Amino acid sequence: MQKVGYRGVRGWVVGTLLGVGSLLLSPGFSQAGVTDDLMDTTKHPVSVSMAMQADSFFGFNPSVYGTYGLTKDIALAFSTTYWTNISGQGVHDANPWLELDLGLNFTFFDKRLSVTPMLGTVHGSLLSSRGGSFPKGGGSRNERTTAFDGWVPNIIVNYMDDRFEGEFYAGYYKAGRNEGGSGGTGTTCTSDFPDCQTGRRGTWDFLHWWANAGYRFNSMFSAGVHYEHLLSTRDNSAPGAQQDYYRWFGPYVEMKLAGGMALRFTAGHDFADNEDFYKLKFTKTF
Numbered sequence: 001m002q003k004v005g006y007r008g009v010r011g012w013v014v015g016t017l018l019g020v021g022s023l024l025l026s027p028g029f030s031q032a033g034v035t036d037d038l039m040d041t042t043k044h045p046v047s048v049s050m051a052m053q054a055d056s057f058f059g060f061n062p063s064v065y066g067t068y069g070l071t072k073d074i075a076l077a078f079s080t081t082y083w084t085n086i087s088g089q090g091v092h093d094a095n096p097w098l099e100l101d102l103g104l105n106f107t108f109f110d111k112r113l114s115v116t117p118m119l120g121t122v123h124g125s126l127l128s129s130r131g132g133s134f135p136k137g138g139g140s141r142n143e144r145t146t147a148f149d150g151w152v153p154n155i156i157v158n159y160m161d162d163r164f165e166g167e168f169y170a171g172y173y174k175a176g177r178n179e180g181g182s183g184g185t186g187t188t189c190t191s192d193f194p195d196c197q198t199g200r201r202g203t204w205d206f207l208h209w210w211a212n213a214g215y216r217f218n219s220m221f222s223a224g225v226h227y228e229h230l231l232s233t234r235d236n237s238a239p240g241a242q243q244d245y246y247r248w249f250g251p252y253v254e255m256k257l258a259g260g261m262a263l264r265f266t267a268g269h270d271f272a273d274n275e276d277f278y279k280l281k282f283t284k285t286f
Helices: 002-024 027-035
Strands: 046-055 063-069 074-083 097-108 113-124 146-160 164-175 204-216 221-235 244-257 261-270 275-285
Touching: 074 113, 097 146, 164 221, 204 244, 244 275
Parallel strands: none
Antiparallel strands: 046 063, 046 275, 063 074, 074 097, 097 113, 113 146, 146 164, 164 204, 204 221, 221 244, 244 261, 261 275
16 A cells, blocks of 8 residues: 555656646747746846754754746745754664755735745655654664655745735655555564564654744844644554644744844744743845
8 A cells, every 4th residue: 555655646746747847848938948048037036045943853954945936926946954853773874854845936916925835855764664863763674764755745835014924834744665664563564675674663644834923023023923733644653653743832033134134033832742842043045
């Protein structure tokens, strides 16, 4: 069943890439590519944001987000995140989790509203063999370095005007391979990895989402509230192993600076573990 699911998601990935490719090769766009320079930023504006961010769960997780303008309100979008605190001892070495997303960015209402659906891939050992620093761990040679560890359909929605700002994100992290075996304590091991061990890891899927909204006091300072939730939606390592990893709620303050820079600090309460949380994010947009 896992292989069938993998083929289905792979087909979705291919279909999405073909859709983006058909847009790029459409008569209007391809013809424009013959007559103008695709590197001309006056015709195809480019924006890249680099974020140095850390929080009390994921640790340090720098990311890059960029867009390449296709039309006035449509752009190619990409992002990548390096999850340095999610690592598993693979066959070769520790393998921090790497995420790469590709999609389209749509803007509305004079670019005050931005909607970006993307399809991502993750690479490492977290989803396909339950490797990593999450709870319920344990050593197993099933934790192996895995390219295309999973798939991540996700969406980002941003809004900003002179007085209000808000953001919504949702991403579903689906295991794309079954390197960790069938999980549990059975006598057989079903895995994409022929040398798997029985009763070890299994695979798992996650839903990660957040929403925040705030008030802009002026062009520099804003403040608001943030809610964020991470939970496992499937964990075949043991019956009932799914769980909430955190449910964060608290205020944030942000300072925007000239030159496309911003610093945001968020802190509050984790209602899943009855403890505090904190996160810090510094961004620079080019």
